[in-house]
Amino acid sequence: MENQAKYDVVIIGGGTSGCACAYISSMLNLKTLLVEKNNFFGGLMTAGLVVPVMKSSVVEYNCDYYHKLVSTAKKYNAQITYKDKNDGWFNPELLKIVLDEILSNSKNLDILFETNVLDVIKKDNSICSIILNSNLLSIPVEANYFIDATGSGEFSRLCGCSFLKDTNTKQQNSLRFILGNVDIEKFCNFIKSIDFDEDITNTYRNEIDTNNELHFTTASTWDTSKYWALDKILQQGVKDCILEEKDRSYFQIFSIAGAKGEVAFNCPRMSNSLGNPFKHSNDIVEARKAIYRLYNFVKKYFEGFENSIIVNIAQQTGIREQNRIKSKYIYKKDDIFSAKKFKNPVLEANYPIDIHSDKKNGSILTKTLNYQLPIESLMSDEIDNLYAIGKLVGAEFKTHSALRVQKSCMSMGEAVAKHIKQRLLADTEV
Numbered sequence: 001m002e003n004q005a006k007y008d009v010v011i012i013g014g015g016t017s018g019c020a021c022a023y024i025s026s027m028l029n030l031k032t033l034l035v036e037k038n039n040f041f042g043g044l045m046t047a048g049l050v051v052p053v054m055k056s057s058v059v060e061y062n063c064d065y066y067h068k069l070v071s072t073a074k075k076y077n078a079q080i081t082y083k084d085k086n087d088g089w090f091n092p093e094l095l096k097i098v099l100d101e102i103l104s105n106s107k108n109l110d111i112l113f114e115t116n117v118l119d120v121i122k123k124d125n126s127i128c129s130i131i132l133n134s135n136l137l138s139i140p141v142e143a144n145y146f147i148d149a150t151g152s153g154e155f156s157r158l159c160g161c162s163f164l165k166d167t168n169t170k171q172q173n174s175l176r177f178i179l180g181n182v183d184i185e186k187f188c189n190f191i192k193s194i195d196f197d198e199d200i201t202n203t204y205r206n207e208i209d210t211n212n213e214l215h216f217t218t219a220s221t222w223d224t225s226k227y228w229a230l231d232k233i234l235q236q237g238v239k240d241c242i243l244e245e246k247d248r249s250y251f252q253i254f255s256i257a258g259a260k261g262e263v264a265f266n267c268p269r270m271s272n273s274l275g276n277p278f279k280h281s282n283d284i285v286e287a288r289k290a291i292y293r294l295y296n297f298v299k300k301y302f303e304g305f306e307n308s309i310i311v312n313i314a315q316q317t318g319i320r321e322q323n324r325i326k327s328k329y330i331y332k333k334d335d336i337f338s339a340k341k342f343k344n345p346v347l348e349a350n351y352p353i354d355i356h357s358d359k360k361n362g363s364i365l366t367k368t369l370n371y372q373l374p375i376e377s378l379m380s381d382e383i384d385n386l387y388a389i390g391k392l393v394g395a396e397f398k399t400h401s402a403l404r405v406q407k408s409c410m411s412m413g414e415a416v417a418k419h420i421k422q423r424l425l426a427d428t429e430v
Contacts, residue, residue: 007031007110009420010130010143012117015043016406017390018149019099020065020413026109027064028421033141034103035132038315039113041099043151045406046092047316049176049264052254053088054405056351057370062414066407073098077258080215083204088407089215091258093312112139120158126384127159145420148388149413153323156392161382162326167397170272171320172356174250175287179295180262180311184214184255187263187304191218195229213260219252223361237297247290247297250356250363262311266318268294271358274322288313319391320356320404327394329376336371336399344419345372347411355401364401373403375419378412387416 009025011018014036022034044050070087073079078094081087103109115134120127127146132139148155153163188203195201201218220230234251237243252266268290273279291313298305334340336353353366377394380386390409393400 005139005141007033007141007143008424009033009145009147009417010141011035011147011149012155013043013149013151013390014038014041014099014103014111015149015151015390016045017409017413018043018147019103020410021147021149021389021417022109022413023065023068023102023106024414024417025420026106028417029108030417030421030424032109033112033143034109035112035115035117037114037116040096041103042092042095044316044318045090046095046099047314048318049092049178049312049314050266050318050406051088051090051092051256051264052082052086053090053407054351055084055086055088056349056405056407059348059370061345061348061372062411062418063407065414066410068102069098069410072102073257080213080257081206082215082217083202083206089254089257091256092264094258115139117155117158120155122159122383125382127386144424145385145387147416148325148386148392149390151319151322151391153325153388153392156323156325156380156386156388159380159383159386161380161386161388164324164326164330164394164396169355169397171401172250172358173270173272173274173283173320174267174318175270175284175291176267176314176318177265177291177310178256178259178262178312179265179298179305179308180259182261182263182308183304183306184216184261184263185304187302188214188216190303191216191230194233197227197229200228213255215255215257217252217254220248221250221363222248223363225361233301234297237301242297242300243293244290246358247293249358249360251294263308265291265294269356269358270317272319274319284317321391321397321400323392324397324400325388325392325394326381327377327388328379328381329374329394331373331377331393331395331399331403333396333398336368336402339369339371342372342374344375346375346378346415347408348372349402349405349408351402351405351408353398353402355398364398368402371402373408373412375415378416387420389413389416
């Protein structure tokens with residue numbers, strides 16, 4: 001970093017929304033600092049192995065960064081476009097390199113890895129400066145605007161902000177993992193002979209942009225709202241004492257772009273005990289035990305997995321919802337179901353209400369029309385120069401479950417950068 005302690009924008013958190021905000025901010029010639037606690041970018045997309053990006057709407061607001069991510073990932077063979085036209089199938093490990101290229105080559109952008117915020121200095125209703133800690137070095141930083149992109153809201157908490165507490169319901173967490181040395185061709189033939197529902201199980205080979213690799217997705221839950229062909233096999237695994245009953249609750253797997261023979265698991269589920277750090281830590285241990293059970297299960301029951309090995313367990317828990325900022329406008333259930341329009345929308349999407357439950361038939365998946373989100377839902381109601389993006393969006397619990405997906409989070413980051421540019425221009429004119 002240069003000897004420069006004053007910025008237009010400081011972004012805390014280099015995850016899904018933070019990277020988008022930093023890239024667009026730098027493209028708008030704003031002096032920007034991006035602070036990341038890990039030694040790589042990407043957040044849940046990399047450390048949490050949360051791929052692919054869920055498809056949501058064909059109407060695009062604030063998607064410049066997303067398209068930059070897709071085009072750069074393609075250069076590294078870290079991206080494919082699936083049969084449903086979803087171009088967000090990424091390789092989580094290669095994304096670390098992809099994001100380095102995008103952000104390290106951005107002008108006006110300074111980067112600090114392995115750095116945390118120690119303290120926040122405020123005056124009245126504004127943040128004046130922050131103190132950063134990097135390898136035992138304290139760094140004071142001033143800025144016009146600060147952005148919390150931590151996902152957990154740890155920066156907003158340091159600032160003394162309030163969070164929404166409108167429900168006792170909690171989204172279930174997950175701890176993803178990857179198996180390697182899988183015979184994908186053999187498995188796809190096997191799974192297609194069992195499940196004929198294309199909405200659940202499908203495969204795709206595109207000779208143009210996947211190097212003739214075969215890709216797939218399949219899933220099963222213990223909910224009885226629809227028929228899950230794989231659940232019979234999962235039940236057998238329970239009977240044979242290889243799985244536990246809770247392992248049936250949610251099972252979803254995908255192939256990975258540019259990773260021949262590797263399969264990503266969006267499971268096992270974990271209880272949401274974030275309010276109790278001791279229980280949460282124990283839940284992580286239990287989740288790794290579940291990973292080993294699932295590993296032994298697929299080796300025995302799934303053709304193509306006989307010689308599979310565990311190659312990656314997520315470094316970061318997949319947390320769907322933790323803290324939501326008290327924003328200037330709280331996005332409500334009526335807003336999403338009425339498809340309310342806003343003057344300057346942050347995004348337009350149609351990803352459904354998606355709530356994961358630990359109870360049988362307790363999960364919710366409700367379709368919506370195309371909905372918009374206002375910028376005011378990303379602006380702190382208590383601090384004038386603070387924005388909170390990504391999973392921190394100020395929204396009611398149910399509507400948050402639709403907004404939290406990655407492409408929408410990227411649009412939030414992009415929109416905030418553009419909004420700050422407008423505010424700075426307005427300040428200059430005054």
